[in-house]
Amino acid sequence: MKLFHDRVLALAVLMVAVTLALALFAPWIAPYDPLAQSIAARLKGPSAAHWLGTDQLGRDVLARILFGTRATLVDCGLAVGFALGVGGAIGVAAAFLQGWFERLAMRIMDVIFAFPVMLLAIGIIAMLGPRATSSTIAITIIYTPIFARLLRGPALVICEAEYVKAARAIGASPLAILVRHVVPNLASVILVQTSLLLSSAILVEASLSFLGLGAQPPTPSLGLMLAEGRNFLMLSPWSAVFAGLAVLLLAFGLNLLGDALRDRLDPRLAKA
């Protein structure tokens, strides 16, 4: 059982590390400029010169995927990071302070959470205008209540624990209790959920740019590559197929990582 979990965990860590490295070093490892067009080499399949083929403007698909992955990871990383910061703070503060603050804050979170994800995203982007920044803002707003709700529960359990009561009894300041006891004990939940939610944020971001609501041409973006490649599907499916595969691998690695970490870190599952 242990061996099996570790093997899944190792696979997930490897996948995430490789994609992070590819995204980080994209400018140095990409074989071509992702914007360089070549009219002579349009809609070609994979070859030695273009490993993943070329798109309708003769741009190198591999280079565009590397840069698109980088953009997706940066945008989703920022959005999920902000959402974790704001939503996490609200959730922990609600558990810690309780009373009217908890009721008001969680009620507001419930209202945002009530919207179907894609609809709220479309609404926010309709107002801000379709561009990558808008989709990042939309994802931030959507994931904030999710983090608040996910962290409030475990934070409540910790706030009621004997050791927190003991800390209160000996007169520790609320801030010290938060920093020394509550947050460290939430670390494993945060790690697991951030990894899972980053995976789903990547799918949302790709859907939005596929719908033309995220990054705009000619920016290399995975969702946009799929949307553009769709028009040339019967001529040359490579660009659309590989771009979608990149989204899949990205989301899969992160989700598997969250899943394996949960099994590893959750003491209840480890015993079973």
Place this chain on the structure above:
Amino acid sequence: MLRRLLLPRLIDLVLVVAGVSVIVFLMIRLVPGDAVAIMLGANSEVTPQALSELRARIGLDEPFLVQYLRWAFAALHGDFGASLWTGRPVAEEILANIWPTLELTFLALVIGAGAAVPLGCIMASRRGRSADMVLRIGAVLGLTVPSFWLGIVLILAASRLLPGFALLGYVPFAENPLGNLARMAMPAFALALPILASLSRLIRSAMLDSLGQDYIRTARAKGAPERVILYKHALRNALIPFVTNLGITTGYLLGGAIVVEEVFAIPGLGRLILGAVSERNYPLVQATILMVTIGFVLLNFAIDLIYGFIDPRLRR
């Protein structure tokens, strides 16, 4: 019992619906710059007269609170205003486009939820063997396959394997039931895969939870066959979190349907709202979001209520 069960939930419902309506109302007011100029600029010339005319038509020239009350009051009566460019009532446009989306969502829910139950049971009964590992990695894979990509790959595969087969577009079920289902099969499957993955995983862990309970040991001790233990005793309890989850799943499906409709050229709410976004037809965008979200909130309310009635522990 009715009071204890229904009243707090009703208050919750009213608060959430009011909150949702405030957010949707504020959307158009929070557009950076002049929303009216932006709307006009999308389709016609911007003149001071046209600006003030449109501003008065959608009531943006009044105080915030008056605007909100007027807007909410009209919405409560099913009046969501007129579409900016066609002049047709927004509610009418939404009703004309809602059926393909509802059908797609419903079919995906039936496929996903229907297949998830047996799959989750198999996953739970084969725990720890290599089949379990394959199924678990398969579940993560199913969960993370982008539905729009899966749709495109399905179209590509079908166009090679079944040339001449009508794949795209939409025909109403009443007009041509077989043609309708044939066209809906692929989009429904593409939409259903992620929920099949997540729900089967949910069933698996709920089954493992209930298989560890005392009453299962009792059933085993009295010699009940494994099949009965699994499907009668354990599954019954495992279905409780499954039913609660269906509401959230439907919300995911409604959103996902917008994307899948785009891939398969289905004229549903997705096409309506995306068209409205590109025309900056804000009242239409607002009304679509409001109607679908409130429908979704009501559905969750109903599920919550049913759940409260079927779980005997909550009935006492």
